[in-house]
Amino acid sequence: MPSSGPDAARAVSRAPTVRDVADAAGVSPMTVSRVLRGGPNVRPEKVRSVLDAVAALGYRRNENARSIRPGQRTGLLGVIITNVTNPYYAQLQLGVEEVVAREGVRLLVGNSGEDIERERALVGDFIGRQVDGLIVVPAGGETGHLQAARSIGIPLVLASRRLEGMDADAVLVDDRGGALEGTALLISEGHERIGYLGTAASTFTGARRLEGFLGAHERARLAVDPVLVRTGQSDPEEARRAMRALLELERPPTAVFSANNRNTLGALRALSEAGERSRQLRIVGFDDFELSGMLPFRLAIVDHDARELGRIAAGMIVDRLRGADLPPRAVELPARLKR
């Protein structure tokens, strides 16, 4: 038995090409191509034999080869988030996929871990892979790598955060409004010494949420004791320590506003450790999380819809691809107290 027959070759596992299909169907590669892209003017019997051959060989069109011709899209969308493990960004990713998957667009996903170098590498790589668009939660203030994407005409949407000096499309959350509403609730409840836990004020959301916190005080003509304002915590452990420090103050806060879910998590851990009395401390946290309503704390949440944010970002990319030549748009989604 010869070991080089067609069956043997097929078993040895090389992906079949148009030519293989054409040979098997007894037509030219062009006819195969025509059949597959639904082209007209092909005799039904040939259509049949091509489709049979495709099925028999398990042929799949090579999307990469396809996309190197100019004007062709790859159907790839680059999504760069900071950490999928944060439910907020998982929702974002899912929302994006939800919208574009219908049209056969697939997601190239990368986690930057808030590291601008990793973000730069991902953006560069994604451009090299000819993504049709980019949705980025920018980790830092640098814009060079993102400008590069735009300069070769790749639609870009900034998600959650905006960047100084980049007027790209953006989908944001009403950070200031949410923080203001959450803080106002605490003030309306009579609290006068309110702690603040959040990320560094140098970050986009950090600055905006702190602004809301301060704005609520200002509006109520209530002074803010600087010692109660703790910024720079980016993970639950740091937040836990910051919360503990607040509790150990000579005049501790009677309530705390936490500017994101990582900080809320750490704060709750600190309260748990500090015993039953601390557990009564009033807390308002930005960003929801599963089971937030079931915890044995006096906790209220400022919520927003990350999945919808993802959907809108994806929609903006789709619009650009359809050729919309509008000026950059920015959408701001509401952040509201959950009742």
Place this chain on the structure above:
Amino acid sequence: MPSSGPDAARAVSRAPTVRDVADAAGVSPMTVSRVLRGGPNVRPEKVRSVLDAVAALGYRRNENARSIRPGQRTGLLGVIITNVTNPYYAQLQLGVEEVVAREGVRLLVGNSGEDIERERALVGDFIGRQVDGLIVVPAGGETGHLQAARSIGIPLVLASRRLEGMDADAVLVDDRGGALEGTALLISEGHERIGYLGTAASTFTGARRLEGFLGAHERARLAVDPVLVRTGQSDPEEARRAMRALLELERPPTAVFSANNRNTLGALRALSEAGERSRQLRIVGFDDFELSGMLPFRLAIVDHDARELGRIAAGMIVDRLRGADLPPRAVELPARLKR
């Protein structure tokens, strides 16, 4: 001023190619290619001018064009999970990326939503995009689309679940052992009527975890009341209703084993609604979640490391790509009671 000068052309946004770089650097495309892939035998001064041109034009190698040559890899890894929004799978995704990102491999991620049709579409699409490997959490019992991948030599790793009739590499969790240990804890505490909440027994993990539950009873020579065993709940809402049904039984369970985090979530919601006394019901749940330790329930958790699972799956792919021609391997990660 002519509008067709090189500067104008560059601004109009077309991605530069090797030829553009070659022209700008005054060399041939081949030399550019050589410089970029770190090839030897290029005069230092030419290297310099090529690199300058690359920087000036913001040139990025077209990975897709690159990968159409035979034997070349795409550096793409397909990851198909059921839902990133489940922290378990988010961890998996992150673990995979962690391992392969170092080598410049990127993740093509798709959510099947437990829908076999969507999974099939994703697998087909990923193959068409010439992924170097596939990591799949299979949604159903069908194997055809996955066999197709293997038959053209694409390394495949099944994650969390195995499929009958497919001896592919697999990374699993010790579902049976974990469920057994969790249930045994309840039995050792003196419970004799233990409820069970889980996904359909026809699913891979559903069957294995139920097996552990039953096994623990058997080992303790304790009979299982079938009315206490509720399977088929795949989201928190269904689980909530199932839990409520258990509570409304004439002889309700004194403890419940919940076979995954969706079911645990629903169960806790039902307990919350049912008032203070129900809150005292003893629960052991499979799969951890944030804040599980802080809830006002008598809750214990059987935990396992999804991120590590992702890392191992990725490692298996890497091994295959390195040419390891071993028989299919299956790793089973421990699932242990958190103390």
Place this chain on the structure above:
DNA sequence: TTGTACGCGTTATCAG
């Protein structure tokens, strides 16, 4: 209705 020729961007081969 079907097939041939060529080009997309990149790189291996081989000649210079």
Place this chain on the structure above:
DNA sequence: CTGATAACGCGTACAA
């Protein structure tokens, strides 16, 4: 050390 040439898989333009 450098460049011309061909080929990868596919699709468009054109010819038959």
